[in-house]
Amino acid sequence: MKSSVRILDTAFNLHGEIDDYESLQMIRRYYRPGEFEMHIAIGKQSVDQLQKERVIIVNNQPHKSGIIMHSEINQDDKGGEILTVRGPTLGGVFDRRITVTDNYDRIKGSAETVMKYYVNNHIVNGIYPERRIPFFAIAADQGRGKQTPWQTRFEPLNEVVQGIAEWCDIGWLVKCDINLKKWVFDVLIGRDLTVDQHILPPVIFSHEYDNIQSQQFVDSDLQFKNVGYAGGKGEDANRLIQVVGSGSGLNRREVFLDCSSAESVTELTDMGNQHLSGFKQIRTYDGKILSTGSFVYERDWDLGDVITQRNQKWGLTMNSRITEVKEIYEPASSLEISLGNEIPTITKFVKQLQSNVKRR
Template identity: 30%
Template sequence: MEIYLFDRTLHMLGMLEAYTSLQWVRRFYKPGEFELVMPIPAKDTDAASLLTLLQKENIVWPKGKDEAGVIDYTHPEMDDKGQETLDIKGTFLTGYLGRRIVWDNLYLTGTAESMMRTLVDKNAVSPSDSGRVIPMLSLGNTHGIADTGIYQTPDDGRDNLGDALNTLAAAADVGQHILFDLPNKSLKYEVWRGLNRTVGQSENPRAIFCREYENVLTQEYSDSNDDLRNVALVNGKFTYPVTTQKTDSDGNVTTETTDVEEAVAATVGTASGLDRCEAYVSSDSSSKIDTGAQDGDGNTIYTYLSKSDFLNLLAQDGTKELAQHAEVQSFSSKINLYGNLSYQTDWDLGDSVTFFSRRWGLQLDTRITEVKETYEENGMTLVVTFGNDLPTLLDKIKRVVK
């Protein structure tokens, strides 16, 4: 695997000739990551050149890949035998979006694809402040994903753009990535979804993974409801204007508009009995929307959602919360590269496939959410995650902090 290095303007700096291992981890809902390990040359000038080539913010591109990664961690090390190695880590270019917040007050409705593209456009492609533009980033092709939703800027703060996109992607079951368009020296953001290759459909060739077909070498299954929440009570404050008229002693009529707040709640989910696992969400969504315009006196002009629209917004907040606490059913498998299914031909990241184990009595139709490619001297290995993996401690901490 040839690896090329670029600076942030996509000017090619050179090619990496020798490395010990490359881990290239592709993810569906959120940015992937990579790790590159290599020996440091003995000659001082060669060592200095390598460290310059692999410095932070430079871009790593394995030849032929649709995506590239940006270096955010470098770690040269010498062991007790004097052997020096360099460990490089980074995120795929979609991670650039985590460097922005959702700057303006926004209330968006429509498809998840259109909302995510709008968020990227307004905060990274063509924001009002040119200093917020991510160079060379544009919106790529649309894919006609019809799932609908709602997004609103929090009333008491601002979302990190990357986190907002990851949450929308997981709730709508769509993928996102920034494509590395080297010929045109551009970066293109797209929202996408893979093919349905499950056993129960006939539109696409089926992809069935199982030991019986000898296309998996190892398999690990997780089935957990430890973090499950499937019904949410979402509380919010519905704000609406009330206009009153007053007549003074001279008969002059004045009009005054004031805001009134009403506590309302929405319920998401229908499970009952012992199958019901409840969550409480205190929503910071608002029915009072800042239009960004001002009247002749310099006062901000607001528009107000109807109660039904606001309840839909609360329901969307509940849906996002439940998506982070879904039941976990996932397989992790090392793939047989010489089996009957070829990577990126018969299956790929984002595809829905069938995983089957006769011995364990399991059949799972699920999406491929992660592919870990490892390149070493003895060849390539693939480890695939089917379905949603168990949340890490860091994932849980982020939820609490948020």
């Protein structure tokens, strides 16, 4: 069944509503912004309102909002014209800011406090008025998530927030609150729905329950490192080096970590552990979910929840967090989920390696 799509501008004026598109995909992610893509025939009602910098809201759900950043028109060999629009969910605007500061901006606190501190400094209440987004707000800080130190200087804000989220295993999102006329940033806390707990009804995706159509399991150590040599201040032989992680023999996998901004051994250790976490083992278990009614999306399970996925034939049972949900609205609607670690792209992997060879 298709979902309705409302079109708003950044002043929250309504510019139309669409429910007869050809296809719509909305991807929600736990640690970073999601994305959407819509295909619709030219000439249909409100198509002309799908303009860049307009906001779409799917099914009138504030957490399923995105900003149009790309549009194109294609004509097929029969003369049919299709408009394609796509863009990120609202948190994607974080890539429009870098963490501008004279010196390293350091903070220690809960994951939620740290994330909201940087969003406040660079989106909501920064010292430079031209960097503020007037319709952006931050939900009240409840101090959720593990305690962590963090520092940043002239880094993309989206990468800073994602880094904190992944390190602290906490999600985040930006909602389009029509009543407040604000885009509201908040953290997202998933539930434990695994078979190992006895508080909430467990959620199991498995062929034996007829609620999953296809599965893919990846267990990779290609980029895995478990010992890091964190390099702090200083040059050559005078540079402070701190070892983080552990491993021995064939199982020891070493990497140099550039932490030149660290000002103390404690800070160097913290930063080294954070950087080393980017070289973790990759374990993912993806699947296409069947709407059988055994577990209802957004009621029994949702993005960020930890569930159990099982394949008896493969001999695999994995408790893992749902880190991505793809909602597909076409003649045959469907859901696809990703669990566990995100497989890094080649670009991300190369960038990660480059960041760790500076100033050796």
